[in-house]
Amino acid sequence: MTSNEILDKLEEMFPNAECELIHENPFQLAVAVVLSAQATDVSVNKVTPELFKKYPTPQTMAKADIKDIEKYIKTIGLYHNKAKSILGLAQGLVGEFDGVMPQTMDELITLPGVGRKSANVILSVCFEVPAIAVDTHVERISKRLKFAYKNDTVLEVEKKLMRKIDKSRWNRAHHLFIFFGRYFCTARNPKCDECPFTEQCCDTKAKKMKGIV
DNA sequence: ATCCCGAGGG
DNA sequence: CCCTCTGGAT
Incomplete structure (x- = not known):
């Protein structure tokens, strides 16, 4: 074949077949993708609705208490590292990209918790850039x-x-x-x-x- | 190469 | 009980 x-x-x-991570914008997808590392999308979708309700934008999440973030995402595992990552992700977006998700691989992987795999997901799902x-x-x-x-x-x-x-x-x-x-x-x-x-x-x-x- | 880590499935 | 889950940072 x-x-x-x-x-x-x-x-x-x-x-x-499509992206099954719950999200309404590139910021939310980026957070969901970071949380999905070594976790099922089902478990991620269980916590993100409440998390996004409390922290809907990079600006609001950037000022969050990391302990509070941990509380929301604890059930997905690796929660200590992931809380630090998404807090840093929000802060990096606000500080370096004016709160707007960048659309290049080089810029995306500067964000904490975002490696090549996550960057490719963001590029292809949010911006329809060809990527695997x-x-x-x-x-x-x-x-x-x-x-x-x-x-x-x-x-x-x-x-x-x-x-x-x-x-x-x-x-x-x-x-x-x-x-x-x-x-x-x-x-x-x-x-x-x-x-x-x-x-x-x-x-x-x-x-x-x-x-x- | 190792660590992070809870939940669900077999 | 053991294995796996849309990995990344050190």
């Missing part, structure tokens, strides 16, 4: 379906995906890989028995040889 054929099939399986954010799902799926090798770094995975996938499909591919990874080709118990990609999957073949599938 070609890259386009794989994406066509994924479109068929997940026609409404490589998170845990995208990395796993890319390696299982042989878009990349197992020991490739996330940056190498991103470069290979950009090379092998048409630029016009980058943003869709990101969400399709996420949905496929989240609901079908999961880390622990992937649904190999009903998977349309078993031919080009390294993991499934390994399992077949062992008689697992």
